Amino acid sequence: MRSCIVVAAWVVVTTALPGATTAQNLTRPVEPVVSRPAPAKDAPLSLAEVLRSSRRHAPQILEAIAKVRQAEGKVLSAEGAFDTVVKAEAESRLTGFYDGQIAGGTITRPIENWGGSLYGGYRISSGRFPIYEDERFTNNFGELKIGAVLSLMRDRLIDDRRFARGNARIDVDIAEADRLLTAIGVQRRAIGAYNLWVASGLRLAVYRDLLKLAQARQAGLVRQVQLGARPAIILTENEQNILRRETLVARAEQDLAQAANALSFFLRDADGAPMVPPTARLPTSFPAIPRSNGDPRAMLNARPDLRQIDLRMAQATNRLELDRNALQPRLDLKAEVAQDIGPLGEGGRSRAGTETKVGLSFTLPLQRRAAQGRIDQTTAEIDSIRRRRQQTEEQIIVAIDGLAIDVKATERLRTLAEAEHDRATTMAEAESRRFTLGASDFFLVNVREESAADAGVRKLDAAYRQIVANAELAAAAADLPALGLDARALASEDE
Incomplete structure (x- = not known):
């Protein structure tokens, strides 16, 4: 039942x-x-x-x-934006009055926390170059160079990468x-x-x-x-x-x-x-x-x-920080040390000794409507x-x-x-x-x-x-x- x-x-x-x-x-x-x-x-x-x-x-x-x-x-x-980059190049004059030859390479490593990069390189030249290419001369064993580029204002805390x-x-x-x-x-x-x-x-x-x-x-x-x-x-x-x-x-x-x-x-x-x-x-x-x-x-x-x-x-907040970053002026610091090695080359004594350079680069758009518009959005x-x-x-x-x-x-x-x-x-x-x-x-x-x-x-x-x-x-x-x-x-x- x-x-x-x-x-x-x-x-x-x-x-x-x-x-x-x-x-x-x-x-x-x-x-x-x-x-x-x-x-x-x-x-x-x-x-x-x-x-x-x-x-x-x-x-x-x-x-x-x-x-x-x-x-x-x-x-x-996205991590690829911080990859180390190796660049090599060589050039030789086959005809003409000058017979200069040059070869070199550069390694660049982005700095993740400062929006800049570190770099180092080596180059060596032989023969003669015209006066307007005087910077190509090196001593007989070449030139070593290291340097850094740092962002002091825009891109210091955040950048596109x-x-x-x-x-x-x-x-x-x-x-x-x-x-x-x-x-x-x-x-x-x-x-x-x-x-x-x-x-x-x-x-x-x-x-x-x-x-x-x-x-x-x-x-x-x-x-x-x-x-x-x-x-x-x-x-x-x-x-x-x-x-x-x-x-x-x-x-x-x-x-x-x-x-x-x-x-x-x-x-x-x-x-x-x-x-x-x-x-x-x-x-x-x-x-x-x-x-x-x-x-x-x-x-x-x-x-x-x-x-x-x-x-x-969280994504929108990060984008707002990037937009505010675009309002700031760009102030970049560049420091570089170069050292020619070996006997003097065709360039003469001007390549002897250690060369140290420091520079600043400043950029400020007078009108920043694009960045302000993105901030509002x-x-x-x-x-x-x-x-x-x-x-x-x-x-x-x-x-x-x-x-x-x-x-x-x-x-x-x-x-x-x-x-x-x-x-x-x-x-x-x-x-x-x-x-x-x-x-x-x-x-x-x-x-x-x-x-x-x-x-x-x-x-x-x-x-x-x-x-x-x-x-x-x-x-x-x-x-x-x-x-x-x-x-x-x-x-x-x-x-």
């Missing part, structure tokens, strides 16, 4: 399962990342197995991981936040698909039990009609029940096949190909769903969408990002508070529904015993069963709402351990 009572309950609850069970098991903790034996061929398929497969092979997650690698590549490219590198590093963090956001969405859909598949299997089992019950009752009714204890019309009425339940079984089998096909998007083999779960691996019940721990409001900063906004704010962008974060945070808080209310309300509603269902079940079972003894009629038995089924629907609906409320609260607060997406689980996908 209890199987009869559960039928209508499953019909109502499973109509909401595609969107509801998505959050139903978000709070299941991730298993430790260790080597596991392969599950038995017909062992019940667990939610942990589906989530593990989804994390490793879901195309959306793999795409997000690829975007993280892409951002890391941009960081390496350092800004690009900093922004590229923040882009990696943004990609990581997007990866987490994508993983949460994919895993929630995987949980929904898994629970829909389980629900379809349990519903099919209930319908098959109901069909067997009606078939067994038909055999008893046939005997009672033959003995004259029941009218023949009751056989027709029960045959109608059998046909209706056979229809329910057929529809449930179709729903199970559809649910298994949908689950195959998340359940994949070792090569990442979709894998339809066999019916033999259906569990006999839903997995337990622990509640989220901690204060949901205190976990706001863990939300990937808020973190992305904060990172965008960036300042407005920062204000816009700040308002966007305020709005997003307030929306999250309102959602969390609403879900907390739902959690408390659904707990009470579930308790009331369970009590009502117990009473209705007791009445249905009592009426069934009376029918067996001949003290009741077929119509009244059906009424009692339908009343008990309605109470069962309300009980399951209340339980479902409580599960969803707890899961949605964990999702809204980005409680990653409760969602099965803690840092260790995500790190394991890089292996």
